[in-house]
Structure formats: structure tokens, C-alpha cells
Amino acid sequence: MGSNTIISKPVVRINEELMETLTLEQKKDWVSSCPPNMFQIDPHTQKVVLSPPETYHYDSKVTRKAASMGKPGLVEIVQKK
Structure with a gap:
């Protein structure tokens, strides 16, 4: 019995207020x-905008960079299961 793995794209949300x-x-x-x-x-x-969803993949560098700039919460990336 094989299993089918479905890879879903992460959900990405930009904190527009913080980005500004x-x-x-x-x-x-x-x-x-x-x-x-x-x-x-x-x-x-x-304004910073998201590219088409097919380009998304989870990468924690995005959130680490925001934190290093003193802007934690600038973007939220949630990997869907």
C-alpha cells in the first residue's frame, strides 16, 4: 500500500503595517x-508584494532576516500540512 505525499504551498502573510x-x-x-x-x-x-504562489517554499531565512532588522512579525509563513 503506497502513500501519496501531497506537497502544499505555505501560507504567507505580510504584516503591511509593519512593512510600511x-x-x-x-x-x-x-x-x-x-x-x-x-x-x-x-x-x-x-510596496512589498507576494509573487505568484508557485514560487513559494518555506525558508526560515525570511523570518530570521526580519528579526535581525528589529522587525519580528514582518512576515508570517505557515507550512500547510
Whole structure:
């Protein structure tokens, strides 16, 4: 009897209020520390936005970088089971 493993994408939530406390340079620094293409900076609004869900994968570097910037809770990533 084989088992089928379904890999689901994590749920990612940006704390918009906390994100707005960052300068554009801090946002760029944070985005560059994330897994490639997971987050982008909208060129018109300069807000950090999520990329299409197929690019997500769990990586704790994102949350560690936010904490090292003094912004724990900047993003929440929950791996779905």
C-alpha cells in the first residue's frame, strides 16, 4: 500500500503595517534576503508584494532576516500540512 505525499504551498502573510515602517532600502535589503522571486517590490507603489504562489517554499531565512532588522512579525509563513 503506497502513500501519496501531497506537497502544499505555505501560507504567507505580510504584516503591511509593519512593512510600511521600513524604508525603501530596507525593503530592498529584506526582499533580496528572501528565496528568489518570493517577494517583489511593486515599482509603482513601492510596496512589498507576494509573487505568484508557485514560487513559494518555506525558508526560515525570511523570518530570521526580519528579526535581525528589529522587525519580528514582518512576515508570517505557515507550512500547510
